[in-house]
Amino acid sequence: MRFIAIIFALLLSAPTMAHQLKASVTTVLFNKRTNNIELMHRFYLHDTEHAVEHLFNGNADILSNKEDQKRFADYVESHIALQTLEGKQLELKKVGAQVDGKFFWVYQEVTIPEGIKGIRMSNGALRDLWPAQVNMVNIEGKGKVKTLTFSQDDNWLEAKFESIK
DSSP: OHHHHHHHHHHHHHHHHHHTOOEEEEEEEEETTTTEEEEEEEEEHHHHHHHHHHHTTTOOOTTTOHHHHHHHHHHHHHTEEEEETTOOEEOOEEEEEEEETTEEEEEEEEEOOTTOOEEEEEEOTTTTTOTTOEEEEEEESSSSOEEEEEOTTOOOEEEEOOOOO
């Protein structure tokens, strides 16, 4: 009987747990072929739908309205910043956004600065709406993959690259 009660409790709480996942994953790729730093921000579509309700006063359709997708992408881009370790701002260019399955993607890029030894990044997307939002960033293409995790009061985090010989 206790086992059935536990299973029942888990089944009832499962939908609640699904709604509480406030997380995004960003890949920052140093692409030697294009000589660009490419940023690919991935948000759960469910979180994105809730976010646009708050951001755009409930009058948005992120699934099928291209203008609403652009508005959300603009919001994300306004909450992302990239600098060199010396504090030089890297001007990110908009590349686009798309719905893909259960995710919403936002893409940005900037030319790789010569001699870059690391980056400083700010990723506050959705953290102004939900303090529990966690934004994980994987940095690839400059030695071992580095991971930055933005949570709680994190505003700027940095990753230093080891010298590749």
